[in-house]
Structure formats: C-alpha cells, structure tokens
Amino acid sequence: MKNREIAELFERIADALEVKGETGFKVVAYRKGARILQDMAEDVEAVAREGRLGSVPGIGEGLAKKIREYLETGKMAKFAEAMKGLPESLLGLLEIQGLGGKTVHLMHEKLGVKDIDGLKRAIADGSLAGLPGMGDKKVDNLRRALEARERTAERVSICEAAVIADEVIAYLRKAPGVGRVSAAGSLRRMKETVGDIDILACGKDGSKIIRHFTRHPGAVRVLAEGGTKGSVVIRTGDAERQVDLRVVAEREYGAALLYFTGSKAHNIKLRGLAKERGLKISEYGVFKGDKRLASREEEDCYRVLGMPWIPPEMREDRGEIELALENRLPRLLEAADIKGDLHVHTRASDGDLSLGEVAGLARKMGYSYIAICDHSRSVTYARGLEVERLAAEIEEIEAFNRTLRGFRVLKGSEVDILADGSLDFPDKLLGRLDFVVAAIHSGFKKNVTERMLKALANPHVRTIAHPTGRLISRRGGYEVDLDRVIDGAARHGKALELNAYFDRLDLDELNLKKAKSKGVRISIGTDTHFADGLAMMRFGVGIARRAWLEKGDVLNTLGADELVGRTAIRKERGKRARRP
DNA sequence: GCCGTTTTCGGCCCGACTGTTTTCAGTCG
Numbered sequence: 001m002k003n004r005e006i007a008e009l010f011e012r013i014a015d016a017l018e019v020k021g022e023t024g025f026k027v028v029a030y031r032k033g034a035r036i037l038q039d040m041a042e043d044v045e046a047v048a049r050e051g052r053l054g055s056v057p058g059i060g061e062g063l064a065k066k067i068r069e070y071l072e073t074g075k076m077a078k079f080a081e082a083m084k085g086l087p088e089s090l091l092g093l094l095e096i097q098g099l100g101g102k103t104v105h106l107m108h109e110k111l112g113v114k115d116i117d118g119l120k121r122a123i124a125d126g127s128l129a130g131l132p133g134m135g136d137k138k139v140d141n142l143r144r145a146l147e148a149r150e151r152t153a154e155r156v157s158i159c160e161a162a163v164i165a166d167e168v169i170a171y172l173r174k175a176p177g178v179g180r181v182s183a184a185g186s187l188r189r190m191k192e193t194v195g196d197i198d199i200l201a202c203g204k205d206g207s208k209i210i211r212h213f214t215r216h217p218g219a220v221r222v223l224a225e226g227g228t229k230g231s232v233v234i235r236t237g238d239a240e241r242q243v244d245l246r247v248v249a250e251r252e253y254g255a256a257l258l259y260f261t262g263s264k265a266h267n268i269k270l271r272g273l274a275k276e277r278g279l280k281i282s283e284y285g286v287f288k289g290d291k292r293l294a295s296r297e298e299e300d301c302y303r304v305l306g307m308p309w310i311p312p313e314m315r316e317d318r319g320e321i322e323l324a325l326e327n328r329l330p331r332l333l334e335a336a337d338i339k340g341d342l343h344v345h346t347r348a349s350d351g352d353l354s355l356g357e358v359a360g361l362a363r364k365m366g367y368s369y370i371a372i373c374d375h376s377r378s379v380t381y382a383r384g385l386e387v388e389r390l391a392a393e394i395e396e397i398e399a400f401n402r403t404l405r406g407f408r409v410l411k412g413s414e415v416d417i418l419a420d421g422s423l424d425f426p427d428k429l430l431g432r433l434d435f436v437v438a439a440i441h442s443g444f445k446k447n448v449t450e451r452m453l454k455a456l457a458n459p460h461v462r463t464i465a466h467p468t469g470r471l472i473s474r475r476g477g478y479e480v481d482l483d484r485v486i487d488g489a490a491r492h493g494k495a496l497e498l499n500a501y502f503d504r505l506d507l508d509e510l511n512l513k514k515a516k517s518k519g520v521r522i523s524i525g526t527d528t529h530f531a532d533g534l535a536m537m538r539f540g541v542g543i544a545r546r547a548w549l550e551k552g553d554v555l556n557t558l559g560a561d562e563l564v565g566r567t568a569i570r571k572e573r574g575k576r577a578r579r580p
Numbered sequence: 581g582c583c584g585t586t587t588t589c590g591g592c593c594c595g596a597c598t599g600t601t602t603t604c605a606g607t608c609g
Contacts, residue, residue: 026581026582027581060581100608101607102605134599
C-alpha cells in the first residue's frame, strides 16, 4: 500500500512550496491531498487502477495525475522540481514553533541556513537578528523553541495525555468561579497520540481561573498567563508536557468547545458550509451578520448548520459532515455497550493480579464477564502456562464461577501461533475453553500472514490478538499482509482484536474500518496485566468510535451466554462437518 | 491545486497573538 509514501511526497511538496514563498492555496491543496491519502482505508493503487481517483473529494486532475505517475514509475517529477535548490534538511526547520515558510526562506536566501545546526549558528553569531522583521524577542523565542524541542516528545500517548488532563481538570474544578471544564483537541477526539493537551473552561473571571491554573503544583514553567489563555509546562516523571487552558464565557462554551476540539479540517469544512449559507462560524458562535444564532452548546451550533451533533471522534472531515447533513450518522459504540473484557491476564502467567482480584475489578467496571487469557507454554518469558497448568486454571475458574452470581469468568487462553502456524496447545485442550485468542509473540518476520491464516482456520480460535504487533512508542510491527488476514477472518467468520492497551491500540482505526467493511467483528480486550489495566477500555472504545464502529460490530457487546453459545454452536457445526 | 444546480474563473475559514511595525506580516491552532 503506497498511500503513506505518496502522502509524504505531497506533504514535502507543500513544505517546499511554502519555503519557496509560494504560500496560499496550492500549498493547502497538497496538504489536503496528503491527509486524504493517509486517511484512506482503501489502497490508493486499487482506487487508481479502477479509475476512481477523480471521484475522491480533494483529489483533482493535477494530484490524480501525479499519483498515477508515481504508481507507474516510482517517481514524481513535481517533487523533484519542488525540491530543486532546496536541501532536504531545510524542510525540518518548519517543525520548529514560530518558524514558517517565509522566515525559513529568508534564512536560507540571506544567511545560507540549511538545517537546525545552521539556525543555531545564525542565532549564536547574531546574523539572524540582522534579518528584516527579526528582533530580539523573535530570536529569543526561537532559541527557546529549539531548547523545548530537545526536551519534549513530539506527541504523547493518549493514556499519558488523559492522565494529565484528568488531574488538571480535577484541579481546575477548584478554581474560583469556574463553570464547565472539558478536555478539547485531539485528546477529546481520542487520537492514539496527542500533541499539546488542550483544556477548555468557562467562568466569569478568566484571569482568576488562569492564575489558579498557572499555580498548578506540577507546573515547572509558565509560558503564558493572560485573561483568556494560559499555558504551562507540567513535569510528569522525567518528561515535560505542555498544557494549554482557554477560558471563555459560559454562553460561548459550546462554540469554543467545537472550535478547540477540531479537527482543523472538520472546522474548515464546517466554516465553508456556513459561508455558503450566508453564516459565519467562529469560536464565539454561529452568526448571521451580527446576530448570534448559536453558541451555548455544541448541539446548537450544529443544529443551525442543519445537522445533528457529531461525536468528537468522528470530526476528521472523513465524510462525517456529509452524513450528518443527510441525518445518516452511525450510532457509534458506547462505553456502556461493553459487557466484558476479552483479553485479561492473571498471576498464573505474567499478570499482577489473582483471578479473584481481577474479577472483582471487572465487576466494579460494571461488566458481566471477563475472559482470562493467560499466555501459553512457548512464551516462557511471560511464564506461559503448561498444559497441566492451563487444565488447573480451567478447574479453578469453574470452581470460582460456582461462587458467583451475575458475573462469569470465561475460560480462555492467549495461545501462541507457532513458527509453522500450529497452535501452542492441542485442540482437545482448546476445546474446553470458552474464548480462545491466538497471537504471535515470536518470529515477527517469519510467514506471519500464513501463520495467522492457519490459526484463523482452527475452529477453536475466536480472534487474533494485536494483529499487527506494533508498539506505538517502540516498533512498527510484524511483516504481515493485513488485508489477507482480514479476508481470512471474514471467510472463517472470526473476529480480530482491538487491543486497548495504550501502546498497542492495534488494530488501528484505518484497519478497523477495513475490517468492518469486510464484515469482520472486533473483539476489544485490554490485555491487562495490572490493576489499572482494565480502565484502558476507554481508549479501545475511543479508537473504535474513531473507526465508526457500532455496537453490532463489536463482539463484547454480546452477553456471556450469547458469546459463548455462539462458540458452542460453531464447534458443534465444526464437528458435524468433519463427520462424513 | 480544487471546485462549481449561482460560477469553468475566481473564489478558497477565522480570529488571536506576537513582534515588528507606524499599519501589518507571519505564525498558530
């Protein structure tokens, strides 16, 4: 799939044009094209082959031609042309806060700055300050931006962002005269990683609330402290994270929340739509001339634009506005729909908790079941269970279940898919289980696709855990042809997992969309190993919502009887089929 | 470069902030 490659090229063309001073709408068009390609669940090659490039909104004649050229020749003449005379390293300067195309162009032209080191030298020897429009403060800000860049990660995991935001929001609720408080930005949209942490509050006296905010005990630096906006750097562990707060009047809360939640592309589409109708939309409301039509609630703003409220997770300009206008938005999966967790470890393998402890926590979450899926014998580093230990665990769970009412522990396993695609336990043992998750933990480059397909064909397997194996902060994942795995799951009527652990979130939103389009159900499991792990479900649900999954797409919205009953029925069918 | 039951040319989201200016450009979200 070349979607990302081509998106990257368009992105760099946009950067190069910007640095060459060709700002404006051409640059925007390339950036938009890049985003569309990245968001596209379909393989751009297939779309091009079927002659459908022209019908993708945002891809016109020009971009379509360049895409075809790249697919056919592996090259894009426009890219070479745009990069002519520009060192590649120059484009990296655009990532520095406060540096845009104009300034980078000027620095390159007048001072011969080519990269970050060149910029540092130009700051140090004073030549930068000599540029027109460049004063002491700008130079100083750039110096600080360079320092900050070395200290803070570009994006943080949604989990880390949520923990910080939850804490700061709780703290802000104690501010004098504060009204509603909410996370905004990509955190509210539940993106798998988050840039800055954005928080919105309302209240009569913005300055007082912001002063309270900048006095947060974890704040190591205050970047801004005004009447409507505050910005601090908060230290968590060894990292520093920027948290921005905006305070608006209560009557503007909805419009401001809509605006600060984004995404930018969603906002732009909405504003264009408003304009077509003679309206104007800003963070202060939806206006007709000077008349404010809506601003208090997000719902009001959407309503005067002729559509129902759009869930934040959908706000990416991926067709949600068009659907909303036709009143055809899907009813997304909700946290309350989840009846159990389908991937949980205990102390028997590498978890921290006993069976009783994890079941107790699950009950507190309001679940009616969990599936205990400890590792199998080959995963020695995780104390994988031998046959006898799994048999013992099965008996332990059965005995435990007899003591319970209104809750059930499902007997499961995260059984390893071995190098030859066979499973780490014999079928007879797997047949005693309620829920079998198959997974790869070794041989990431060895026939992964074939092994997964073979596992999916086993009648006892219900789902494949973390099907790409990526770890967001650490590694890309297995060498796997996921399209074939999705097709295999569809063929065998099996599910695929959405692993809700924050560093996995695997399948990701694009692959979830693909799976849904093929009719493949998704099992959401937290893969929990410790007490806080079950709560990761919120991220799984968030990503599922970003992929537009509905209740019916997700396996663990079923009750335990239905879930296990289906297994039993399938096994029965399998047996009958095998008997001539 | 994209787009169009107003348009095939002339539009293309909106406002705030900052720092540099003496009326505005650049950048950001």
